[in-house]
Amino acid sequence: MEYDVIVIGAGPAGMAAAQSAQENGAKKILLIDRGMVTGGILLQCIHNGFGVHQYGEMLTGPTYAQRAYEQIKDKKEITLWLDTVVLTVTAKKEVTCVNPERGVKKVVGKTIILASGCRERPRGAIRIPGQRLAGIVTAGAAQRMVNCFGFIPGKKIVILGSGDIGLIMARRLTLEGCEVKAVVEICPYSNGLQRNISQCLNDFDIPLYLSHTIVDIHGRDRVAGVTVAKVDEKMQAIAGTEFQIDCDTVVLSVGLIPERTLINNLPLQFDALTGGPLVDQHRQTELAGFFAAGNVVHVHDIVDYVTEEAMIAGKFAALQAQNNVVGGRRVQIKCEKGVRTCVPQFLFLPDVAEDVKLYLRVSKFVREKHLVVKSGNNVLWNQYLMAGRPSEMIMLDIPADSLQNVTDEITVGLE
Amino acid sequence: MTETKKFNCITCPRGCELTVTLQDGKFQSVTGNFCPNGAKYAEQEVTAPMRMLTGTVKLTGAGLPLLPVVSTAELPKDKILLAAAELRKITVAAPVKYGDIIIHNILGLGVDMIASCDFACIK
Numbered sequence: 001m002e003y004d005v006i007v008i009g010a011g012p013a014g015m016a017a018a019q020s021a022q023e024n025g026a027k028k029i030l031l032i033d034r035g036m037v038t039g040g041i042l043l044q045c046i047h048n049g050f051g052v053h054q055y056g057e058m059l060t061g062p063t064y065a066q067r068a069y070e071q072i073k074d075k076k077e078i079t080l081w082l083d084t085v086v087l088t089v090t091a092k093k094e095v096t097c098v099n100p101e102r103g104v105k106k107v108v109g110k111t112i113i114l115a116s117g118c119r120e121r122p123r124g125a126i127r128i129p130g131q132r133l134a135g136i137v138t139a140g141a142a143q144r145m146v147n148c149f150g151f152i153p154g155k156k157i158v159i160l161g162s163g164d165i166g167l168i169m170a171r172r173l174t175l176e177g178c179e180v181k182a183v184v185e186i187c188p189y190s191n192g193l194q195r196n197i198s199q200c201l202n203d204f205d206i207p208l209y210l211s212h213t214i215v216d217i218h219g220r221d222r223v224a225g226v227t228v229a230k231v232d233e234k235m236q237a238i239a240g241t242e243f244q245i246d247c248d249t250v251v252l253s254v255g256l257i258p259e260r261t262l263i264n265n266l267p268l269q270f271d272a273l274t275g276g277p278l279v280d281q282h283r284q285t286e287l288a289g290f291f292a293a294g295n296v297v298h299v300h301d302i303v304d305y306v307t308e309e310a311m312i313a314g315k316f317a318a319l320q321a322q323n324n325v326v327g328g329r330r331v332q333i334k335c336e337k338g339v340r341t342c343v344p345q346f347l348f349l350p351d352v353a354e355d356v357k358l359y360l361r362v363s364k365f366v367r368e369k370h371l372v373v374k375s376g377n378n379v380l381w382n383q384y385l386m387a388g389r390p391s392e393m394i395m396l397d398i399p400a401d402s403l404q405n406v407t408d409e410i411t412v413g414l415e
Numbered sequence: 416m417t418e419t420k421k422f423n424c425i426t427c428p429r430g431c432e433l434t435v436t437l438q439d440g441k442f443q444s445v446t447g448n449f450c451p452n453g454a455k456y457a458e459q460e461v462t463a464p465m466r467m468l469t470g471t472v473k474l475t476g477a478g479l480p481l482l483p484v485v486s487t488a489e490l491p492k493d494k495i496l497l498a499a500a501e502l503r504k505i506t507v508a509a510p511v512k513y514g515d516i517i518i519h520n521i522l523g524l525g526v527d528m529i530a531s532c533d534f535a536c537i538k
Contacts, residue, residue, distance in 0.1 A: 046483035046531060047469045052427045060469055062483045062532035066513055147471060150480050175470060175499040194423040194430030199466065203492065
């Protein structure tokens, strides 16, 4: 069975990609997800604040997921396979997947959009000393436990890391009667959105220890407490600054990593910092016909931008499947001077120039700078940046006519 | 007496840093807000802070045990923990549609708790 576009993952990215592929002329679209319903991780994000950009109102995660599903559910061009696990994807765009009723199936796509989201960084990745105790969970796992299944992971909680899920869970666990004793963050700044510090920590007087980390987890079978210490600018614990917090649970909110297991064996390059495959502004990887969208490309702060980017991927995958692409060349975009990451990593320069949007993150907190995009010595675009935080993605809209003088390589940096 | 308070706006992900000037405890002015929503939030926050509430209630007949719910409007911040405790008393049966009223007029505050999404019945 051949499809124009096969989308792997029916979270917000996959649904938006499928919708956009249909709107851009693809006739046969297959959307695959291992869950029993569409929506992905949004279903466990029961708090509100989603959709301000896409829908102009604040929605909960489940509501946002339902809205996205309503856009695709009656489209005859889109076939939805739920409860289906993708086992392999090959460079020939063959997708092998398994489902209890259909068994193992092999399908082929003219194009493939990978929308497999991301995973949480586990304890092993951050090397906290201590025993292997019950009571150590990642924030997303805790969120699923509490919001989907109705269990609390423990009663006295310490959260390591100030990512948004950790902050959201600090509030959620408090509302469910747990005592959240502290959020401990190794960086000198929070890794979550400022508004989540306000409404999730400050509202409930939960202390946030910046430049601190957990240096030991105590207990016999179950967590009984943690030792916290201040860290220096090299993030090394400072002797003599240790203090103890009694707790029965440690929640880890220490970052997300693109889930790229399915494409690890494909001839693709990956961005060492975002963890995702390198893509151009159409979200096409270096392998023609392979696209990626959403958190598998780079981890986003808010779902609205996931939807926006996935719409781009869906559109160009559909055009590619219809052989409706214009020729052009690819140039690399390099980050420098305080810009840590940029998606896309490549710019595809078609013969007919088009507007391009760059999604950037800065390395550290900056104020009153200019974001400058250059090609050689030509300044292509210069945009004032009032303030930039590493935890907040910055968008740069570059109009088509600014991209006329592109030579070999593009750089983006702060000046 | 004039005093200033600094806090972040929570109305959108931008999270503007607001500086509010108070005169004898009363709102005077705000700076740092990018949009009018920020000004509204700032005044509300120093007068009578309000918050949205989300949570879950028990659900039967849907295959999954919980229904996510959201308040139709903001509640007074100091009533949030009490309102969250109310949710624990409720059980609803599938099918449920987005927007169904799950708790009418929670704690007599004039705000309803509604279902955040549909849940079909599973036989």
